[in-house]
Amino acid sequence: MTRSAWDAWDASGGLRRVPEQVLDTAPPAVHSALVPPGALHHRVTAALANWQLDDAEDLLADVEQEPSPYVAADPGADAPDDAPVSLGKAWADTLRAELLVRRLRVAGFTLVGDPVTGGDSSEEALDLHAGVEKLIDGDGGGEDPRAESASRAALAIALVRSAKAAFDATDDDLQRAAGLARHARIELLSRRIDAAMDEAVEAASLLDPVLPPSALLVDTLGTLAGVLADLELMPLALDYQRRGHEVAITAAAEPGTLGPDDGDPDVLVATTATSLGELCAELGEGLLDDGVPESAVPHFAEARALAEQALALLPPEHPGIVTAQVVHGWALVGLGEHAAAVGPLRAAVRITSATADRAQLASAQLALGRALRRQGDVGGADEHLVSALNLATEHGLPRLRRAALRELCTLHAELDDAGRALPYLQAYLSDELDRVDERRTRWVELFGRRKSLLETERAAGQLRRQAYEDPLTHLPNRRYAEARLDGLLATGGAPALAVVDVDRFKTINDAFGHPAGDAALRTVADLLVDGVRDTDEVCRWAGDEFVILLPDTTAEQGERALERIRRAVATYDWSRLGIDIPVTISVGIASAARGDDRRTLFAAADGVLYDAKRSGRDRVVRLSGVTQTRAPGTSPLDALFGPPPSTGPADDTAPVESPEEDDAAVTVAAVQPSPLDPRPAPSETAAFAPVLVDPPLGSGTPSEPLLGPVLEPAVVLEQVPEQVVAHVAAPRPPAVEPEVIWATGRTTEQVLALVREARREHPDRPALVLRAAAETLVAVASEHDAYTTMDAAAMAAAVGPLPEPVGRVHVLCAGGADGPVAAEAAFVTRIAGSEVVRVDDVAGSRIRGLLADGSLFADADCLVVVAGMDASLAALVGATADVPVVAVPTSTGAPNAFAGLGALMTMLNSAAPGVAVSAIDNGYSAGVFAARVARRAMTTARP
Template structure:
């Protein structure tokens, strides 16, 4: 029988019936064992699904659609033992049918649970799965009905897919064959990935790994299962683990091919089995090499590209001339040549691979081939031809849910447009790439924290699951626990009612160390620092590598004063270490910030406090330890325990709502003694000050940037961004101002407004994933964006007002509130928007130039505060927005305040303050 990647999907022309007669063998209860891998029907359905040939897959499965509905309880069969082909056949029939339905949902734009794939489009609500279940039970709205409503059809498919997945899981759980169970779990993980359910996919992958004992005998099914699991792990961004499992798949394929007794007559040809496994391994090697190239480490990338080239050449030598697997091997071979700098040699074979993939309708392979060819052409300087192939690869990857290919295409397109000096085209690709990167990082953190609670049982179950989890929580360089572990452990300590101390440790001037002795020497320094940290703490304390040259130490049931004494000993030990042995002329030093928790603190609050005093230590000269006082949460002067807090300055890293005075400190200290529940949270995330201030000279919205400011401390709402106006400034000037703002206030974002596209591109290139961009608003935020509190709705009257509306929305979100945009709103739509709940918010902002009466129409109809923003986008007779301004100022509508013309910044900050106060009360 043929391997799935060797079938081109073109032999189902006769309604699938002729094919079915060739590949089906039927047991007495009408359940086809050919559906059980490595059955022929299973491989053909798999190939059709992988190539998105959904109609072909449905035809192949039509002959086995004789089972009862999963909504009807199955009658147990006493004479059929668990694990027999009957129950496995049922499980695989349900699994393949579920994947087919999920892929149809993706084409329709929905996930398995009914959410829109876009996720943030208010115009596309989630599906009503309850209605889908009802339609299935009633026999109405089934997917086969031609006159069915598209949303009802999608809801029915989603409901049926969920039921089929549950049915298949129950059948796999009842089977005695661990390998078949692992194969099913790996396939279910892929289904969950298609539906963007990352956490569920991770659960399935961990369970599948726990069943794949290294002692399992080689077989075609084991090779296929290991390869499927490797692909899932790669999509979960666990590339080292993916490489390990695919390497095991390749070794298993070689062992199976070497033993004639292992592969049966219906299995894949031994040479094809080994060649396909080698191709997949080579693809992962090339992908890892490409990542190292992007990180600026070509020497580290070269061994991976060399291995990928050798594997692809082996595969091409083993595959028959007419095998479809040749195209995949050619793509990997060409990719490896490009990585090794042999661009000209790669271009011809990659062009042939593009033509063959397109002819075979293998869309996954076509996307890979176009990406590799576009990469080769870009590096040869053929920009226009490269752009064509890269754009096509991006479209295919986006359409068919290939996240790794999509990110690679976005990265290549951004680099290409930057090389072509086309900042306007580079910016959208850069925005999309940064958004994908941020989502990926957040997803990885979330799914691993959730898996933390399950690690004990899985570690006791199988060694493979233990390896998976150990690598997930261990930093590969220092072999210390990593950031995932530190976050989960700290959450557990705080949830259990503990009062731990947290130390954040940073190696001083680490960049100069790397410059002096190279990156391998810098890695050695980090390992030694980690060892000295571990040697200097108690057995109950835990040292973790946070990121880069930063470490954290968890100190359970420890005060900041006790932690300070321990860190002082470690700081001295680091300074005394014989660093000359590593080639350094000057000693390595560390700086540390320590904070202790009290009741009511959470992880983010505690870390922000410790990180704040770390910056205080860095600004004060480095090579020192600074702690926060446990009573007032201000920096302890001179590091003395229990020092009076009244005159102590608050570190810049810890924002406060107003300038601290001795009387304020005394009041906070008294409240701490009385309430015993203050902690860091009230200080780090306080309510915003009243909109009217009783302090003389205090501005309503805080000081505007780059205008003359009053002398002395100026109260600024905690967490509001520092603002840099880019108008009239060069890119270099804006970058310098952003760096200064980040140094002065690392806890809040630096907000750049009215910036040119090239300035936004430069900011994103310098600050990476710390940058949030909005091309329409011509704005960027560099630094941590606060968690949203409350909601602001921005209404835009016309397309000409969109830039100002985008600026309002961007500023309000960066200032700390959730934002919804409603465009093209006219006065006659206001009643409809009120009726459907679209205007439910804590504050409304109306941006209007030509239709300045919109704010007047909304004001009397709602009790929500309304901010009216006149724009200069009106008729010529409106005198550059003066007409709209006068219309709004002369309105008698209650509850409406008016900003100056085109002033999206002030309106956004004002709306955020109102929304955060209202959201905090609810």
């Protein structure tokens, strides 16, 4: 059996867990039987519920070979130190903890060693430290009952913590919820109400409404409903028990849902119907006590119908029939049919008196006493109610105890017997749960808030995983790698970075299909992870390229590790994946130098990766302590960050190997020259230099190609005059605007398909998605990962490399209602290739100050004015500014603005010069137009 070891109390006075070897000496079948809804779990649970503690201990004795988790593990065991605790062990610990807590209750103590009777008791609290010492020494307490109780409490604490750790580690949310609900029951037994609430809240947050029906789900919902009812949160308890009943009906109706060990489907439905009926009757009883009998009648009627349903489904000899009869009788009493209820309830008391089910007997006694009281039989009522009170007190049944106290107080108050009524009233008022009545409403709200918060945190965690996890390899993705590398460099560390590329990966895809290619990437990812240290991080960068972050590592150290991995990949049996050609990797490694940022470190590692490619592939090349610069156009990095500064004339004789030819949708290629531009690539000979300039030399300002100026790397040509060299070498705006995809009226799948098509057709420019819903934006970002730029306010996203910004555009927003259109205009302007400055809320008196100090126009090449209700703002800016203005009317504003038509007419009728007017709410057109103006302004401003 799995064992855990715990040391003695630490400095803070709490138990501290020490990892030990984990053994599993019990048969697996025993473990599986302990996991609900296993047969052994059911038997132990029934024994505990009926306070048959010796029977429960006998059942668990065959499972738990060692009586304590403090016993040291066998040093000769060959299990690993970090082997996980099984669910079977977790449930064994949970059930043993509940057994110990129930024994503590019998002895008069709680789990934390306090007397159950409360602060007015002469009994002192237990010394749990002494209990721990006795467990470690192997002495269970001897003849001292207090020491034995202390040992039980200490052992129960250790078992509960061990079980919680195991449940937290499991990926099975339903099993975890079942364990938490059971732990909430343990906390209630020990009168730790706040702890029970915390466990119940977390269990509820795990019970997703879309969980498939199963016997375990039914059992967990029922357990949670019972805990909530004991916490006096009856509406919540009723909701969860009703859901349990509905799940049971669904499970019974769908063939194959319930397994052979789950029992008779009809019995499952009947049991949940009985439990739901009991809660309905209890809620109705509370309404009667509150003086609103008309509100109680529907609840009693539902309880009666549910009990009759259960009686019709249960086999004649099934023990659940008695419980259903008690609920049925209780419902009849609530409906005023006392005479019809007394006979069946007397029979139920006789039957349960001969059984070991004390809770069932207490419930039958209470129902019969309640019926006799309302029928006028004072003596019989008092006898049965006192019996129910004693049973509920002895066996820790708080709801039954409170109900019995309330009935006895009412009985003697109706007889004007204040001497007997007063003690029951005092006990009722001093009950621990009754003292928190004033907090109960807050608890209901707190339960909902905590549950919602946990669900939100869990959903946020899932979104974070989606945002930072590659869906194919389940490695961290490029977005994570960039953020992590920034963090390592910001702390002053000296990490090394390895860039890994699968050689000729496109050949694998073409020859064996994309499924084989995906399998190869997953295998390479596994081999990379297996070959690095725990402190290293392997991330998928893009396509067939990976990066490895190596904290506090030199390039030489990284080279040795990556060489082992390279050999592991080269010698791997790829035929098992159906790939009968060699699969190899090339690796470039660089260590961070002083002043390096993410861009320069990646450029260094990426540069030596290309050295490895040129040298024949299947090799590891390192570059230590410096950042490599390369000829422009040799790496996809240039498309993302721009070419590095030129360090001298280009070497036209060295062969330059292009990167692997992956699909354009995966790898972003470098920006290519326009096909309409006659100028050759920089590596052409100088004899073609005059063709680079059109018109010929000396004819004035050079003209641009038809589609606009083209971004080109720097070129040094001795034959060309200085002014022409300056023109050619200067940074140039992008050739074309982005591909636009309007999401309005399209599904998320349609938008994703159009983005993929745009990326395949035009890998050198971004695909721009406009007017997209939030779920569509999330889907785009998840699929295209680090290639996605997003603006939620603009409801827009861009996928692909962004051009270097040329020129500056100021976007002025009149008011808050115009914000979405202004956000769209600003986002499109940046994607179209210009820098953007947002100036919001410029309407009213604020515009005068901005116009007076000239800050609106400083360094701006174009202005975009977005206004609806304040449409005259465009004319005011146009009359004052000395730069072009694009006015965008919006449909927001006054009710009589005719959906933006009023703003449009105001802008069109303005006599202000230099103002162009866009269509209503058309931030896209305004952004593209402004970017073109800004780019052209920068072009004409060059010498």
